[in-house]
Amino acid sequence: AQSVTQLGSHVSVSEGALVLLRCNYSSSVPPYLFWYVQYPNQGLQLLLKYTTGATLVKGINGFEAEFKKSETSFHLTKPSAHMSDAAEYFCAVSVRNKLVFGAGTILRVKS
Amino acid sequence: DAGVIQSPRHEVTEMGQEVTLRCKPISGHDYLFWYRQTMMRGLELLIYFNNNVPIDDSGMPEDRFSAKMPNASFSTLKIQPSEPRDSAVYFCASSFGFVGTGELFFGEGSRLTVL
Numbered sequence: 481a482q483s484v485t486q487l488g489s490h491v492s493v494s495e496g497a498l499v500l501l502r503c504n505y506s507s508s509v510p511p512y513l514f515w516y517v518q519y520p521n522q523g524l525q526l527l528l529k530y531t532t533g534a535t536l537v538k539g540i541n542g543f544e545a546e547f548k549k550s551e552t553s554f555h556l557t558k559p560s561a562h563m564s565d566a567a568e569y570f571c572a573v574s575v576r577n578k579l580v581f582g583a584g585t586i587l588r589v590k591s
Numbered sequence: 592d593a594g595v596i597q598s599p600r601h602e603v604t605e606m607g608q609e610v611t612l613r614c615k616p617i618s619g620h621d622y623l624f625w626y627r628q629t630m631m632r633g634l635e636l637l638i639y640f641n642n643n644v645p646i647d648d649s650g651m652p653e654d655r656f657s658a659k660m661p662n663a664s665f666s667t668l669k670i671q672p673s674e675p676r677d678s679a680v681y682f683c684a685s686s687f688g689f690v691g692t693g694e695l696f697f698g699e700g701s702r703l704t705v706l
Contacts, residue, residue, distance in 0.1 A: 512691045523595070523682055523697030524634075531692045570634065574691035578624070578647065581634040 482507040482575045484554075486582035494590045499543075499558040501585045503571030506552065512574035513554045515545055516581070519567045527569070530554065541565070561589045593617070595698035597683050603704045609671040612701045614683030615664055622690055625658055625668050626682040628700070634682075640666065673705045 487502040505511050512531050516524040528539025535547040541564075545556045554571060566589045571582040596615040604610055616623050624639040638648040643660045651658070655674070660666040670677055680702045684695040 516695075521699070523684070523699050524695070525697065526694045529692075529694070576647075577622075577690050578636055578639055579690060579695060580636070583633045 484571045484582040492588040493561045499561045501556040503554045514572040516570045597698035607672045612668040614666045616685030620685035622686045624684040629679045
């Protein structure tokens with residue numbers, strides 16, 4: 481069955497530091513992969529997605545992710561963290577026209 | 592353009608009472624999804640509709656839960672009778688076309704507390 485695993489339920493970085501949130505997927509077919517972000521007391525919103533084509537995907541707010549088939553990974557990165565990036569981030573995979581989400585990673589940004 | 596609208600935003604009720612959560616999807620979207628979010632289980636898909644027809648309700652926990660979509664602009668999720676373990680944030684989301692390559696637009700959620 482297709483699924484995603486997010487490594488680390490909490491990640492803490494200093495403002496200006498690199499953000500790296502890890503996601504590994506399990507899929508028997510080429511997956512469609514997504515990252516969503518949830519700010520406190522809000523719904524989720526799409527950061528970026530990989531369907532086909534270029535394996536390095538750029539999203540909103542300076543985030544990007546790279547699809548690595550050999551590592552079955554889709555890690556999310558941002559070169560320099562900002563206080564406004566503090567939120568919960570969800571990796572997701574499309575399974576038969578529905579999204580299955582990972583457990584989420586809470587990102588804390590320290591000043 | 593208005594996003595996905597959910598009501599109520601907060602609901603506190605007592606065990607055994609009926610709860611109805613409401614959702615208005617984005618106009619023109621043909622898919623509607625109901626998710627439940629809890630600390631223990633994360634985000635779970637309960638049911639989804641395509642063109643107002645339920646397609647997959649395998650995530651509905653039990654018969655106490657039911658969902659309807661009488662028209663393209665309105666859906667309800669009903670719990671009867673409610674139990675404390677139903678306490679969660681319930682999200683409605685909508686999309687246009689195949690969600691595998693598209694984008695889900697989420698509402699702000701309905702936070703349910705069952706005492």
